[in-house]
Amino acid sequence: MHAPDTPRIDIEDVTLLRGSATVLRGLSLSLTEPRIGLIGDNGAGKSSLFRLICGLDAAASGSVSVCGCDVRTARARLPGLVGMMFQAPDDQIVFPTVVEELAFSLSPRKLPRREARERAREFLAARGLENWADRAIESLSQGQRQHVCLLAMLIAAPRVLLLDEPYSSLDLPGQIRLAAELARAEQQILISTHVLEHVRDFERVIWMERGLVRADGPGAQVCADYEADVLRRTADVSALRPHPALQACRA
Ligand SMILES: Nc1ncnc2c1ncn2[C@@H]1O[C@H](COP(=O)(O)OP(=O)(O)OP(=O)(O)O)[C@@H](O)[C@H]1O
Numbered sequence: 001m002h003a004p005d006t007p008r009i010d011i012e013d014v015t016l017l018r019g020s021a022t023v024l025r026g027l028s029l030s031l032t033e034p035r036i037g038l039i040g041d042n043g044a045g046k047s048s049l050f051r052l053i054c055g056l057d058a059a060a061s062g063s064v065s066v067c068g069c070d071v072r073t074a075r076a077r078l079p080g081l082v083g084m085m086f087q088a089p090d091d092q093i094v095f096p097t098v099v100e101e102l103a104f105s106l107s108p109r110k111l112p113r114r115e116a117r118e119r120a121r122e123f124l125a126a127r128g129l130e131n132w133a134d135r136a137i138e139s140l141s142q143g144q145r146q147h148v149c150l151l152a153m154l155i156a157a158p159r160v161l162l163l164d165e166p167y168s169s170l171d172l173p174g175q176i177r178l179a180a181e182l183a184r185a186e187q188q189i190l191i192s193t194h195v196l197e198h199v200r201d202f203e204r205v206i207w208m209e210r211g212l213v214r215a216d217g218p219g220a221q222v223c224a225d226y227e228a229d230v231l232r233r234t235a236d237v238s239a240l241r242p243h244p245a246l247q248a249c250r251a
Contacts, residue, residue: 001145005015006034006188007030007066007067007081007159007160007187007188008031008032008066008067008068008188009029009030009053009065009066009160009188010030010063010064010065011027011029011030011031011052011053011062011064012028012062012063012064013026013027013028014026014027014028014061014062015027015050015059015060015061015062016045016048016052016057016059016211017059017060018048021224023045023048023211024045024049024059024210024211024235025050025211025212025214026062027211027212027213028062028064029206031188031214032054032060032192033188033202033204034188034203035189035199035202035204035205036188036189036190036202036203036205036206037069037190037191037192037198037205037206037222038190038192038199038203038205038206038208038246039192039196039207039208039222039223039226040197040207040208040209040214040226041205041211043208044208044209045208045210045211045212046208047087047164047192048211049208050066050084050162050164050190050192051080053066053071053080053082053084053162054082054083054084054162055058055071055072055074055075055207058072058189064076064103066082066159066204067081067159068136069076073153074150077138079107079108079156080108080132080156080158080159081158081160082158082159082160082162083153083154083156083158083160083161083162084161084163084164085146085150085151085153085161085162085163085164085166085169086164087165087192089142089145089146089149089169090145092152093137093145093148095137096136096138096153097134097135097136097137098132098133098134098135098137098140098148099117099120099121099133099134101148101152102118102120102123102151102152102155103117103119104146105152105155105156106120106155108156108157119155120133121133123155124151124225125149126149129151132148140141141169142169143170143171143174145169146166146169146170146174147170147229150163150166152241154181154185157186157187159187160187160188160189160190161182161183161185161187161188161190162190162192162225163189163191163192164192165192165193165194166191166193167193167195170196172205179198191207196223196226196227196245197247199219199223200219200220200223201219203218204217204218204219204221205217205218205219205222206222207222207226214226221223227245
């Protein structure tokens with residue numbers, strides 16, 4: 001059952017265009033679970049769905065609401081409601097140093113600049129990262145930039161977190177820390193990933209295919225169905241050299 005204080009996202013009969021392409025087609029979803037995984041092939045529409053939910057792109061038709069607020073009319077409230085961690089850190093980061101980027105995330109709270117930076121330093125220090133504060137973003141690796149994107153989203157403390165392939169550039173310790181950070185987080189979290197292990201035990205996983213929902217249900221079932229489908233589609237090549245990610249479903 002949906003707890004009354006858990007955020008909810010309602011998508012009703014949405015069509016989304018990007019350029020001349022229709023990337024989501026008549027999509028309807030009611031997202032109420034605290035953890036939801038999003039899987040599917042490249043180009044299936046996962047990032048597009050996130051962009052729609054956080055108000056970066058507007059639907060050509062249909063409606064999207066977060067916690068009852070229509071994203072078309074609630075843009076000013078959206079930063080406090082929804083935070084997104086982009087797939088490519090350079091699409092997200094706008095400031096030259098870590099502390100400035102984190103302080104920027106606090107801008108919806110309208111704090112004086114000095115106080116916002118102070119809070120950003122404290123936030124970093126609480127995670128043992130005080131020496132990151134004045135580092136130039138340019139001097140960070142891709143994985144470290146991805147970590148900054150995560151911190152920028154967490155410091156803003158929105159009610160819903162959208163993470164677009166958050167593990168893709170992280171080293172193994174980074175992946176373990178991120179998984180622990182997410183397990184602790186009280187927010188509703190949606191994760192798009194190609195690494196099924198990160199969502200297999202979720203209560204709900206949505207498999208997207210060409211802008212539509214192909215399957216929607218418990219993570220173990222949906223991930224197994226997707227793997228079986230991938231195995232069928234790649235039978236010619238996987239017979240030559242089985243991919244480790246598909247070993248379990250071949251057994
Ligand atoms: N800026 C854009 N302009 C036009 N079409 C786009 C743009 N960005 C994405 N698309 C198209 O939208 C469709 C969905 O892309 P999207 O990025 O949402 O897929 P995805 O499931 O997140 O893929 P991936 O797993 O590769 O990240 C694709 O067909 C893609 O070509």
